[in-house]
Amino acid sequence: DSGVTQTPKHLITATGQRVTLRCSPRSGDLSVYWYQQSLDQGLQFLIQYYNGEERAKGNILERFSAQQFPDLHSELNLSSLELGDSALYFCASSGLLSQETQYFGPGTRLLVL
Amino acid sequence: AQKITQTQPGMFVQEKEAVTLDCTYDTSDQSYGLFWYKQPSSGEMIFLIYQGSYDEQNATEGRYSLNFQKARKSANLVISASQLGDSAMYFCAMIIMDSNYQLIWGAGTKLIIKP
Numbered sequence: 741d742s743g744v745t746q747t748p749k750h751l752i753t754a755t756g757q758r759v760t761l762r763c764s765p766r767s768g769d770l771s772v773y774w775y776q777q778s779l780d781q782g783l784q785f786l787i788q789y790y791n792g793e794e795r796a797k798g799n800i801l802e803r804f805s806a807q808q809f810p811d812l813h814s815e816l817n818l819s820s821l822e823l824g825d826s827a828l829y830f831c832a833s834s835g836l837l838s839q840e841t842q843y844f845g846p847g848t849r850l851l852v853l
Numbered sequence: 854a855q856k857i858t859q860t861q862p863g864m865f866v867q868e869k870e871a872v873t874l875d876c877t878y879d880t881s882d883q884s885y886g887l888f889w890y891k892q893p894s895s896g897e898m899i900f901l902i903y904q905g906s907y908d909e910q911n912a913t914e915g916r917y918s919l920n921f922q923k924a925r926k927s928a929n930l931v932i933s934a935s936q937l938g939d940s941a942m943y944f945c946a947m948i949i950m951d952s953n954y955q956l957i958w959g960a961g962t963k964l965i966i967k968p
Binding site for chain 1 (some may be wrong): 888890897899905930954957960961
């Protein structure tokens with residue numbers, strides 16, 4: 741158990757809908773990262789937050805947005821969903837002392853029908 | 854451009870044998886880190902081992918060791934005395950320290966341990 745929690749574990753929705761994925765980092769970790777793992781594109785970095793502030797953006801679509809709250813949990817919002825958004829979405833967190841090592845949550849498996 | 858290459862899409866290894874998973878990387882930055890993660894069929898991503906670019910000794914964590922050859926830009930994972938539970942996807946990843954700490958991933962190697 742990495743200490744990072746993600747909810748829900750599985751999500752099935754229809755095209756055009758909007759969903760919210762939630763992540764709670766390990767206790768004390770200030771950085772939260774979101775990654776998408778799909779069959780055709782592999783693992784891709786989406787976005788990073790550090791102590792509530794957006795720090796870096798990767799290959800995140802405009803239909804996707806994220807935020808990190810004062811209690812450090814983070815949410816990834818996916819809207820106008822398309823079939824191609826079906827993927828495993830990971831949240832990871834890292835701490836001050838070992839900022840490099842990212843510990844991953846169990847992931848949210850999203851299926852868009 | 855930063856890139857991670859894993860040239861072995863899949864490997865079969867006999868139980869109790871040692872196995873080496875290949876990883877080469879490309880970066881012009883001097884300060885970087887290399888990781889190996891394990892992803893079992895259940896889907897979670899498990900951190901195995903980390904090597905910093907300035908670390909002179911190869912990293913070891915139990916049965917895992919990282920064979921770091923900086924001049925060759927390789928960071929192979931060695932698993933000693935393989936077990937059935939080692940069957941999984943293994944990903945090599947790189948982080949650039951002066952950047953935003955995002956992980957750059959290889960395509961992965963599917964390792965199957967045969968009894």
